[in-house]
């Protein structure tokens with residue numbers, strides 16, 4: 362039996378009549394099928410109607426995806442966004458409780474971009490709303506280019522913390538990553554440990570220290586490079602190992618540094 366891997370969706374209005382849909386990029390679906398070796402299970406952004414307990418019980422791992430929408434600032438004590446900023450309160454209402462329940466149970470959890478930010482907020486951290494407006498930060502935002510190869514190209518370096526999960530996966534102290542976000546970690550949540558930094562000091566990866574299972578987040582998008590780049594592939598393969606271990610009920614693969 363293959364593993365069941367939950368993938369968080371966003372609310373999106375599609376089609377001629379802008380009907381409400383629950384959507385996720387195919388890159389995550391492919392990563393689950395091709396690298397994790399599991400069956401993708403899309404988790405709708407259905408707010409308080411989500412059955413978190415049932416999801417946690419049935420799933421063998423969860424990937425929290427990226428999204429153009431931002432986490433609602435009230436959830437971390439931030440100022441409201443400017444009115445035109447995309448938000449997805451229904452997704453927030455699913456993913457934040459899901460993060461806390463998954464971590465408590467040791468259910469493998471991989472947060473990517475918005476998913477990484479959701480992990481920080483769910484555990485009590487806060488976000489900068491626009492890194493590019495801060496005097497000491499680089500512009501981390503999406504290159505506004507039609508060609509995906511340009512949008513998803515390596516944008517900056519990351520200094521990897523020695524002895525971390527990311528160090529084991531990257532097999533290097535310096536890696537290059539793409540960058541498609543405006544927000545970034547401000548206050549790191551209690552219990553999170555930084556695993557890598559951009560040149561401007563922005564936290565780009567963390568793990569949940571003391572988690573009973575695999576629980577890591579990355580601010581960039583390994584799914585865009587999974588066909589071409591070994592570090593991105595190994596991120597998913599490391600998650601796959603944790604899922605396999607969780608399913609067999611064997612020793613839980615912790616992300617804690619040795």
Ligand SMILES: N[C@@H](CCC(=O)NCCCC(=O)O)C(=O)O
Nearest residue numbers: 427428429430474475542543544
């Ligand atoms: N909205 C947040 C999170 C950014 C994020 O997840 N970006 C991925 C977008 C998907 C894509 O364009 O491919 C922020 O701005 O920080």
